[in-house]
Amino acid sequence: MAFNNDKAIYLQIADRLSDEILAGVYKAFDRIPSVREYAATLGVNANTAVKAYDQLAQEGIIFNKRGLGYFVAEDAQRHIKQTRRQTFLKTVLPEFARQMKLLDISWEELKEAVASVQ
Structure with missing residues (x-):
C-alpha cells in the first residue's frame, strides 16, 4: 500500500x-x-x-x-457511510463547489464527467 x-x-x-x-x-x-x-x-x-x-x-x-x-x-457499513457522508458534505463538497465555480465547470459538464467514471 x-x-x-x-x-x-x-x-x-x-x-x-x-x-x-x-x-x-x-x-x-x-x-x-x-x-x-x-x-x-x-x-x-x-x-x-x-x-x-x-x-x-x-x-x-x-x-x-x-x-x-x-x-x-x-x-459497520451503515456507520462508515454515515460518517463519510458527513465528512464529504462538510469538508469535500464546499471545496469542490468552489473549484467548479473558479474553473467555470457547469453542472452539465460535471454530470457528463461523473457518467463517464461509472
Whole structure:
C-alpha cells in the first residue's frame, strides 16, 4: 500500500479496512485478518496496525472477541457511510463547489464527467 503524507498511516490503514468493509470483502460478523497478518500484508509495523484496529473498534466498526480476533460489527457499513457522508458534505463538497465555480465547470459538464467514471 502506498501511503501519503497528508494523514497518519494508521488512519490510512483504518480507511483501507473501512473501504474493504464497504466493498463487501468483509461482511457483518466476518473475522478480519489479525493485526499481524494485516500489518505484514501492508508492510507496516504491527503497532501501527494495532492503532488502526483500535481506532475502528472505538468507532464501533469492528469488535474484538478475546482469543478469537477482530470481527466486523453488525452495522459497520451503515456507520462508515454515515460518517463519510458527513465528512464529504462538510469538508469535500464546499471545496469542490468552489473549484467548479473558479474553473467555470457547469453542472452539465460535471454530470457528463461523473457518467463517464461509472
